[in-house]
Amino acid sequence: MEESFHMLLYRAFHAQRNFLRPSLEEIGLGAGQPKLITYLAEHGPCHQQELANYFEVDPATVSRMIDSLKKGGFITQVADESSRRRNRIDLTERGREAASQWKARCRQLEEILLQGFDAEGRQRFAGDLRRVYENLHNWKGRAEHGGF
Amino acid sequence: MEESFHMLLYRAFHAQRNFLRPSLEEIGLGAGQPKLITYLAEHGPCHQQELANYFEVDPATVSRMIDSLKKGGFITQVADESSRRRNRIDLTERGREAASQWKARCRQLEEILLQGFDAEGRQRFAGDLRRVYENLHNWKGRAEHGGF
DNA sequence: GGTTTATTATTGATACGGCAACTATTGCTA
DNA sequence: TAGCAATAGTTGCCGTATCAATAATAAACC
Numbered sequence: 001m002e003e004s005f006h007m008l009l010y011r012a013f014h015a016q017r018n019f020l021r022p023s024l025e026e027i028g029l030g031a032g033q034p035k036l037i038t039y040l041a042e043h044g045p046c047h048q049q050e051l052a053n054y055f056e057v058d059p060a061t062v063s064r065m066i067d068s069l070k071k072g073g074f075i076t077q078v079a080d081e082s083s084r085r086r087n088r089i090d091l092t093e094r095g096r097e098a099a100s101q102w103k104a105r106c107r108q109l110e111e112i113l114l115q116g117f118d119a120e121g122r123q124r125f126a127g128d129l130r131r132v133y134e135n136l137h138n139w140k141g142r143a144e145h146g147g148f
Numbered sequence: 149m150e151e152s153f154h155m156l157l158y159r160a161f162h163a164q165r166n167f168l169r170p171s172l173e174e175i176g177l178g179a180g181q182p183k184l185i186t187y188l189a190e191h192g193p194c195h196q197q198e199l200a201n202y203f204e205v206d207p208a209t210v211s212r213m214i215d216s217l218k219k220g221g222f223i224t225q226v227a228d229e230s231s232r233r234r235n236r237i238d239l240t241e242r243g244r245e246a247a248s249q250w251k252a253r254c255r256q257l258e259e260i261l262l263q264g265f266d267a268e269g270r271q272r273f274a275g276d277l278r279r280v281y282e283n284l285h286n287w288k289g290r291a292e293h294g295g296f
Numbered sequence: 297g298g299t300t301t302a303t304t305a306t307t308g309a310t311a312c313g314g315c316a317a318c319t320a321t322t323g324c325t326a
Numbered sequence: 327t328a329g330c331a332a333t334a335g336t337t338g339c340c341g342t343a344t345c346a347a348t349a350a351t352a353a354a355c356c
Contacts, residue, residue, distance in 0.1 A: 004254050004255075005262065006261075009160060015285055016284060018204060030311070031311080032312065055162075056166060059336090061312075063334095063335060063337085068311090083321075083333095085333070112287050117279075128265075128276065206343065208305085211306055234304060234351095
């Protein structure tokens with residue numbers, strides 16, 4: 001009765017997203033953007049392709065998010081020195097600030113999210129989530145001709 | 149370094165979604181639709197409001213998904229006898245079949261997803277996911293004036 | 297009974313995300 | 327070096343999701 005892991009994951013993720021939604025508007029970010037500026041804040045400047053690969057989203061999606069972030073003054077996008085077809089994406093001061101604000105929200109989220117977990121439980125749960133991701137990710141390479 | 153639970157959940161969920169994507173087209177469903185027909189298959193006919201509440205999505209979204217599912221011949225939508233403003237949503241034969249196909253895909257997904265988990269580990273992981281959902285869900289009621 | 301309030305669903309505006317097609321640049325090879 | 331393949335990014339089109347406003351019906355209240 002709707003106890004599939006697919007559904008459990010969906011519900012957990014969806015609750016999280018709904019929970020964070022108000023913070024988005026508060027900071028002035030769109031739905032998919034926080035992960036980009038978080039990545040930039042932690043890994044430094046990079047190209048759009050790197051973002052698309054890392055988050056496994058379409059390059060077109062990255063392109064539009066970059067557009068929007070640029071309009072909002074969170075990032076800069078300049079042609080790379082080494083290759084004119086590449087764009088170097090970097091945070092502005094405002095972007096750095098937004099990333100830090102977002103990080104704070106995520107920490108607050110986590111406090112609520114993990115109520116009732118002891119330290120060991122958190123560790124284990126994190127490991128489980130990583131394993132699930134890796135199981136699917138590794139399979140992906142193996143699966144020729146699309147899926148099953 | 150990007151080890152936040154928010155990100156872990158995102159990655160797991162996103163990998164799952166990418167994994168299932170090819171099955172969607174195969175069955176002829178849109179991205180948000182499987183959960184609706186799964187619900188209908190397991191709980192029987194219902195009103196749109198019930199779906200919106202259960203999945204915590206906007207009634208407008210349900211309205212449009214219903215539209216699309218109806219066009220695809222997966223469901224029927226008739227005015228309820230007891231109240232003319234309510235619609236009674238029910239599966240067609242084709243819808244039942246699609247729900248069953250989707251369920252099979254989800255089982256296959258689970259086999260891959262849970263590689264390396266023993267029976268106890270699965271149980272525990274499922275419990276963790278449920279707890280996370282409930283933690284967020286229960287908070288929601290408490291939080292007046294939108295979040296933080 | 298007639299006015300107000302709440303419920304249920306739809307529509308319009310806007311934004312996100314994927315796929316496919318396209319442009320521009322770079323790298324490779326003959 | 328000319329021509330072809332690969333890479334990086336953008337744009338068009340479509341489906342999905344939210345919020346706000348609206349329409350239609352039902353329930354509550356005086």
